[in-house]
Amino acid sequence: MKKTLLVPFDGSESSKQAVTFALSLAKEEDRMILINVQKPQYEGLEMFGNVSREKLDSYYLEEGKKVLDAAKDCLKDAQIELEEIVRIGLPAIEITKVAKDFSVHSIYMGSKGMSPVVNNALGSVTYSVIHLATCPVTIVPYN
Template sequence: MYKTLVVPVDGSIHAERALAVAAELARSGGATLHLLNVPESAPDNIGILVGGSTEPMSEVEREKLAEGMRKAGQQVIDKAKAAVDLAGIEVKELVRQGKPGERIIEAAEELNADAIVMGSRGMSDLRGMVVGSVSHRVSHTAGCSVITVT
């Protein structure tokens, strides 16, 4: 049934539950799981937020920040992989930066995914209530099936 599943992971219990469901779907149908973490990009004027300079970040500073975010994203993926039995399942890993909803949909399109399997809520529950959840946005705009796990 499903051959390519995108599973966004963010370190939340909901994402872990979604990965467990995706693993069962993959196991029963021989699908490949694409684990995706999307650390949000920092604003160019982050110095103001942390009490530093009002000047935009230099390219070197921006690259250091991006590398740190990639490493943190990989750690989230590693933690998710350790929490769920993925034996016998082909698993690929992606870390993309930007707005999570947009990057999840882009990855699904690029991979020609059959479905996105994601948690109903992530690490930013309060923010989700204020500006709309990522899962809500993805489920209403994705070009493939979206399985939301609570």
């Protein structure tokens, strides 16, 4: 049975380990979706002149693509179907939306990402995804 695995990727070592772990569990018929969510900063940018929201969104989408390109090293031996998604918004919300929209079997994510840490156990996005997801979430500890 084909399964879809969702792996949030922010370029951190923890997210790289999550990709590697998810790949180790995947079968050839499975599909992996890598997602990067760019948290936008719209307020306070008026000091830089008239920058449209569309230009900012385009910038965030490009930055997300660059982050996902960094995952290529982890995926060089992948024998499964891969898809990359970049979203703009709150990471936990966008991750769980994609999980629901694509009927993913499970989410594999690192315990800590690139954002400031809320506590010593889990990163804030990881903590939120655990509570919002409607599918199993596997947390890959950072070694």
